[in-house]
Amino acid sequence: MHPDAFESQWDLQFLSYDLSALQRYRDAVDKEDIAVPGRARNIAGGENAITAIYHSRCSVVEAALDAGLMLTDERDLWIDLETAVQMFGTDSIRRMPTTPTYWVLTLVKSGMVANGHADAALLDRFILEHQPVRRRGRSLSHIPPCAEPAQPLLEQTS
Numbered sequence: 748m749h750p751d752a753f754e755s756q757w758d759l760q761f762l763s764y765d766l767s768a769l770q771r772y773r774d775a776v777d778k779e780d781i782a783v784p785g786r787a788r789n790i791a792g793g794e795n796a797i798t799a800i801y802h803s804r805c806s807v808v809e810a811a812l813d814a815g816l817m818l819t820d821e822r823d824l825w826i827d828l829e830t831a832v833q834m835f836g837t838d839s840i841r842r843m844p845t846t847p848t849y850w851v852l853t854l855v856k857s858g859m860v861a862n863g864h865a866d867a868a869l870l871d872r873f874i875l876e877h878q879p880v881r882r883r884g885r886s887l888s889h890i891p892p893c894a895e896p897a898q899p900l901l902e903q904t905s
Contacts, residue, residue: 748799749823749850750807753783758841759826761788761834762848764799772801779806790834807852816854823847 753764753772764785772781783799802810811818826848831840 748801749847750802750804751846752799752844752848753801755845756842757844759831759843760839760841761831762786762826779803788835811852811854815857817857818852819855820853822851824849824851 753769762785764783768781768783772778772783775781778801781801783801785797785799786794787797788794808818824847826844828840828843831843
């Protein structure tokens with residue numbers, strides 16, 4: 748799930764979350780690791796139990812760095828109204844999300860630059876320009892504690 752997925756009010760029959768768990772999430776000062784159970788319906792009508800566990804963008808970036816990975820791109824994914832109507836019908840949509848629902852991250856091993864990858868020079872320059880300066884604790888020095896940047900940390904290069 749996208750870190751902002753539950754920040755907007757939405758009501759979809761094919762993707763729903765427990766209302767009391769959503770309220771607990773919205774009321775929490777520290778949202779990290781809060782689990783929000785729900786249900787997802789597929790286009791054939793089957794349903795699956797799902798659980799979204801909230802992780803801030805900051806903690807995801809830090810976890811990637813701790814694992815020796817570098818975030819090189821990120822993309823927000825939205826539930827598309829036209830596609831949702833085609834797949835689930837107009838009755839399944841009461842209110843569309845106004846925030847991204849999903850998030851695609853592109854991660855690379857940080858050692859790939861040193862190992863002579865074909866795009867090593869470009870990636871090396873990109874990493875040097877965007878490498879966060881680490882400090883003590885679990886926060887990133889360029890992101891104030893408990894705050895998320897207004898704009899994505901990384902810029903897409905063409």
